[in-house]
Amino acid sequence: MIEGGVGGAQTLTGLNFEGEVDLVTLLTQIDGYKVVPDEKKVGAKVYFNDELVARCFKKHDFYRFLDEMKVAWQGLISKKLLPDDALLVIVRETLFIIEVKYQQVAGSVDEKLQTCDFKRKQYLKLVTELELKVEYVYVLNDWFKHPSYKDVLDYIHSVNCHYKFGALPLAWLGLPS
Numbered sequence: 167m168i169e170g171g172v173g174g175a176q177t178l179t180g181l182n183f184e185g186e187v188d189l190v191t192l193l194t195q196i197d198g199y200k201v202v203p204d205e206k207k208v209g210a211k212v213y214f215n216d217e218l219v220a221r222c223f224k225k226h227d228f229y230r231f232l233d234e235m236k237v238a239w240q241g242l243i244s245k246k247l248l249p250d251d252a253l254l255v256i257v258r259e260t261l262f263i264i265e266v267k268y269q270q271v272a273g274s275v276d277e278k279l280q281t282c283d284f285k286r287k288q289y290l291k292l293v294t295e296l297e298l299k300v301e302y303v304y305v306l307n308d309w310f311k312h313p314s315y316k317d318v319l320d321y322i323h324s325v326n327c328h329y330k331f332g333a334l335p336l337a338w339l340g341l342p343s
Contacts (some may be wrong), residue, residue: 198214
């Protein structure tokens with residue numbers, strides 16, 4: 167990653183996150199992908215070669231999606247969780263909660279990484295009646311490769327959550343490339 171660099175550069179096989187770049191921006195930079203706001207529903211539709219492959223939701227849009235699907239989410243959890251990005255990959259029937267953590271100095275992000283199990287379970291409560299699976303993934307910058315994060319990274323995997331450094335492979339998400 168380049169300090170002060172711009173945007174998320176594309177690769178042929180994944181989404182490269184640099185800083186606080188959002189998922190929609192990255193997808194639109196990959197050949198064959200088109201992301202359009204859904205005029206009838208909430209969020210954005212993701213097309214690959216004109217075939218609908220996913221839907222994207224940011225923050226409060228995720229709850230509008232639940233409302234659209236007639237999920238009474240207010241009775242399922244006591245407080246909203248607002249995802250950086252939520253990606254519903256249609257063919258996998260899987261909701262990916264994508265949290266980008268970009269750090270250059272020690273700080274509060276350190277402890278936030280330890281909350282993935284709780285959050286994944288909360289999201290699972292929200293989509294169980296839709297028969298969706300939930301995958302919770304952090305996209306981390308190289309700061310988190312420091313040996314002091316080994317225990318936290320081990321913990322993330324031990325509770326069935328995930329982390330990737332800098333990029334999300336399209337194949338890992340179940341998206342065509």
